[in-house]
Amino acid sequence: MLDSVRIYDVERISQLLFKHLSGMLSEAEHDELMAWVDGHPANQQLWDQLKDETTLDTDISEWMAIPKRRLADDTRLKEAVSKHEQMHKIRRLRRWISYAAAVTVIIGIGIFLFDGSTHKEEQLQVATEILPGGNRATLTFADGRTLDLNEGQEGIVIGDDITYVDGSAVVDNSDEALTEAGLQLSTPKGGTYQITLSDGTNVWLNSSSTLKYPARFSGTERVVEVSGEAYFVVAKDEKRPFIVKNSGQYIQVLGTAFNVSDYEDESEMKTTLVEGAVQILNIQSDRLTRLIPGDQSTVSGGSTRIQRVDVLRFTAWKDGYFYFEHTTFEEVMRQLARWYDVEVVYKNDIPQETFTGEMGRDLTLNAVLKLLSVSAVQVQISEDNKLIVN
Secondary structure, three states: OOOEEEOOOHHHHHHHHHHHHOOOOOHHHHHHHHHHHOOOHHHHHHHHHHOOHHHHHHHHHHHHOOOOOOOOOOHHHHHHHHHHHHHOOOHHHHHHHHHHHHHHHHHHOOOOOOOOOOOOOOOOEEOOOOOOOEEOOEEEOOOOOEEEOOOOOOEEEEOOOEEEOOOOEOOOOOOHHHHOOEEEEEEOOOEEEEEEOOOOOEEEEOOOEEEEEEOOOOOOOEEEEEEEEEEEEOOOOOOOOEEEEOOOEEEEEOOOEEEEEEOOOOOOEEEEEEEOOEEEEEOOOOOEEEEOOOEEEEEEOOEEEEEEOOOHHHHHHHHOEEEEEEEEHHHHHHHHHHHHOOEEEEOOOOOOOEEEEEEEOOOOHHHHHHHHHHOOOOEEEOOOOEEEEO
16 A cells, blocks of 8 residues: 655644634544644644744744735635734634634644654755746747747737737737748746637747747637646637647637647656647547536547546646646656756665645745655665656
């Protein structure tokens, strides 16, 4: 049986901790919480930390100082806070809410929650601090000229001119050779970028990805080509279907949102539908398959397989975080390698652990590996930026 490391289970654990601190925990819930606390020393450490009122006050203060910090997307907690602010409830209720906020702070910033599996501590040696990826991309024009795009911008807009999202010019738009021919947007390892095409379609490119597209769509179809990974929100146009081509399939849509992954180092092409409808044409078998929201098609050679999935696992990268759901160690390392621009080297067999949970893509690689230190695997960062897995 494979070990499974639970990285982040904020909804359930924070709920139990909140109910405990507010005196509303049932006997069964108390047993569940204590089983989690006893499951790993790190859980016990978090439990002890939450009982320290000074630490809680510090956590709350730090959390309030971070404008973008979310209350773990817990709408019920937000409503409780809002109601309390408006009604000026008794001081005790305010303290309960503060405790709950502190719980989400401590958990939300990346502390791992363990499911009780037995693990050896990983010995982590850090040679250098490796920063996360960012807004990095190159625009290639039909004549072969290239332009490294502004890392301070999130994306570009293709219209009569080529501009950044804030309206500033990307190129000298008087040069028609740069704006009327076919274009190519490419992201390196550790890069991501957005683009709004001439028809209003929005595309997010993940690391090590390329999108080929025309400056203006003409004819009865809107056709683009993609390699790597991209998330599409396609502008509706019933008269001109939108076609996405990659190495082994055609994806046809009218107006919808979906993610497509087709990396060279992976043997399968995955298309995950978020909303709308798409048709997948397997080029090798000529098989046509239709997807509904929540479906994922996997194309490998002439085979096409359809399954229901949690779409967040395949779209979270667009919103700035990793989302794992029984994800294999190998797949986790592939994602880290692309985002942090490192090479993974396995000294022995690939570990068979799986991971479930989420964490921000704004963490340094060193911080991520410290979070992953709960596994029985030894990981080292070499001086030449290689991840050595023993």
